[in-house]
Amino acid sequence: MRRILGIAAMTAALLAPAVTVPAQAQQPGVAAVQRVEWLSDRRVALWVFSPAMNTPIQVQMLLARDWNLRPEAKFPMLLMLDGLRAQDDENGWTKDADAEVFYADKNVNVVLPVGGQSSFYSDWLEPNNGHTYKWETFLTEELPPVLERDWRTTDVRGVQGLSMGGTAAMNLAGRNPGLMKYVASYSGLLTTTTLGMPQAIEFAVRDAGGFDSSAMWGPPGGPEWDAHDPYLLADKLRDVSMYVSSGSGLAGSHDQAGEVPLLSENWAGTGLEILSRLSTQNFVTKLEQLEIPVQANYRPSGTHTWPYWDFEMRQSWTQAASALGTDPAGAACASDGAIGSLAQAAAWLGGCVTTEYPVADGVVQDFRNGRVFHSATAGTHAVTGRIGGTYAGMGGPTSALGMPTGGEHPLPDGRGRMQTFEGGSIYWTPQTGAQVLRGAFLEEWGKQGFEGGPAGYPVAAEARTPSRDGAVQSFEHATMFYSPTTGAHRVEGFILDRYAQLGFENSPLGFPVSSEAPLKDLGRFSRFEGGAIYWSPLSGAWSVRNGPLADAWGAQGFENGRLGYPVSDEFAVPGGIQQNFQTGFIVVREGESEVHGV
Known part of the structure; x- marks a missing residue:
């Protein structure tokens, strides 16, 4: 049985918004949360305005295990970066892997940026393919203060990613010393300037979404390529806990065997994983030369596909938890x-x-x-x-x-x-x-x-009306308005459109006092504090305000009388007001009404 509450409950307290958007969201040039959508009790989607990209960026969070248990506690951040074909609806770590379930009992705020296809999460030199990418600025300068201020996140941070995201994870950590305590690359390209690698990256970003890598880092051999090569940034990673992994390209337990023995039918996944393996080995060799510790895992099989990255996410958690200062077990x-x-x-x-x-x-x-x-x-x-x-x-x-x-x-x-x-x-x-x-x-x-x-069904939360004591809630086919004196009433269709044009409850009509009702000739009407709105297929929707003009029309029989439905709102004429009807008009001067038939 459905539970219905009395009107007294409504007048006691209006429903608060799900999340109060910070005032900074209204200030130009300030990164702040503009919209919040709760996907579960511990998964939330935030739309964070990025001044650098001049657009809101969706960021989903998997909230820490003790988020509800300890409402005053703050938690470390684990940033998880997507691959080359990142989509605009959801991060691959929840769409194609099982991050949500895995981190459900982990005491860390998992941060999942959405979008950024082919971006390498970099600040691009030029706009390209309809995008102005400034991802590094967003992830390192704009987003962290928002999460620390509004979403109970500390300045203890880690970052991990697959493929493009693995490259980006190393770059973000190396280019921003002190920002990250932990970094992990799963099948990342960790040497971006070695022979043939710029060309491979150009092919990949163009194939994934029609992007041009020269808009990202300029022509190969330029300074921005060097500045975004994890191999060349290796000495900047000395104080960061690192985990790297890659498969061999041979068919593994998650691959469909191809016609060639030991190889998968996924030729692209085979080739990309071989590139990842070679670049990761070169990167690790450089770290060893610099005497910088790294946990490296070279798997005997596996291609460039999600099941292997999901596995590495789980394998690396103990190291991530230690670096972030949280307990590894549930x-x-x-x-x-x-x-x-x-x-x-x-x-x-x-x-x-x-x-x-x-x-x-x-x-x-x-x-x-x-x-x-x-x-x-x-x-x-x-x-x-x-x-x-x-x-x-x-x-x-x-x-x-x-x-x-x-x-x-x-x-x-x-x-x-x-x-x-x-x-x-x-x-x-x-x-x-x-x-x-x-x-x-x-x-x-x-x-x-x-x-x-x-x-x-309702399509939005109840909200206060901005200028008068009342509330409004939208539904699929109508909107309901409420005030303490009028109660709650439905307004819909063409009558709702006209009510909106007049200014809703701030217009002379005020709040509705009844829901829409039928009239002759398929007509409809709704009554309001200050009048009514009438609609019919032939006349359209028009308001008739309370007063002498409405009284005169009523004396003629309203829409059933000789004047028919209104075909205009009232308007000023010399010395008074006038309103037109289907077969005539009414003029009011000095409180006296004149009815004119056609």
Whole structure:
């Protein structure tokens, strides 16, 4: 049964935004978070404005194991860089590898920049292929202060990457001494200026996305190529804990065998891994000459593909944890009592990652794939996935939603899912995301048929109206407005468009006082504090404001009278105002109305 709260709950406190965007986001030239989307209770997507690139950059974070358990704690940062074919929707470490599950019980903030195809995470000399790449500036100067200020991240940092990202990891550490405590390259190209390597890089960036490497570092042999060669930067890495690895190019356990014995059918993956192996060996030889320690792992097989990089991520963790000053093992924990019983029945939660700890009027325990809450009054319920992310972003049980009162479950339309809480509900669909509904909005939406009603699913969080005491929430097919005196009402379609053109609740119409209703000839209308908006297919949508003009039109029978529907808003004429209708017009001068038929 769905829980609907009374209007009193709405007037008590309006729903706060999931995350307060720092004031710096509104200042030109300042790096700051502009948008936040919680993907789970410990995975969040941030859109961070980069002054250097003059655009917001998506950065996803896998929050530390104890993020919820110790809300005042800060955690070291592990930056994970993608490969040459990085996509704009998600970093490969979560899209093509299993970083999210692996780091679920690790006490480090994993930072995953999204995008940067073929960029080598460098500051390019020139714009190219529609991009202005200034990735090094973003990752070393702009992003770290934002994460330290707003996202509980310390200045203890590590960086690791695969292929292009492995090259970039070494370059970021070597070009910015003291920035990184740890660096790892998996199948990276660690000599970029040796014979044939610039040409190989040019072919790769052009093949991956149509980029020109001369826009990145200039012509081969130029100073920027030398400045971005890990081999030539080796002496700058003396105080950094290093891990490097590469396969041999021979077919391994994750490869499909080709026609040639010992080789994979993935010819490109074979060739790239051989290049990586040769360059990594040369790099390690240089480090040995400089007496700089490095953990090097040359695998007897393996091609340039994700399963091998996922393996190296796991193998290198102990060294990364030591360098970053965090424990390499997960927390010792067990589940018992009511939480343990639920967790045992819900194997999809995975293992626990924390012990039970107090929250609000109950207790909670974190698992790999969600959290389980228990209180004497609300019961024991798991909160996971996108619904769990939205709940966490609001503040969890300390927010207006309070504790969960039921489990997540599918809705009758087969499209959405929902979960109830003490102070409202969260609804989710793939198209709309997870959105909170509560108070008067939830009550009115429920009266209209919930997700099966005319408004459809919510598509945004409730927000305060900027200039008047009220709130607004958007749905798939309508918008609801609320004020303490008018309640919550739906405005939709062409009437909503006209209301927007007039200025919403800041217009003379004010807040709506009823939801849209039908009229003759397929017409519709909505009433507001200061008047109404009428629409029909032949006349369009127009407002009629309260007063003598509306009274005169009403005396004629409104849209059913001889004047028909309005075809304009009221406008000024000498000595008064006028409004036009389908078959006439009304003029008001000095409070007196004149009705003119055509």
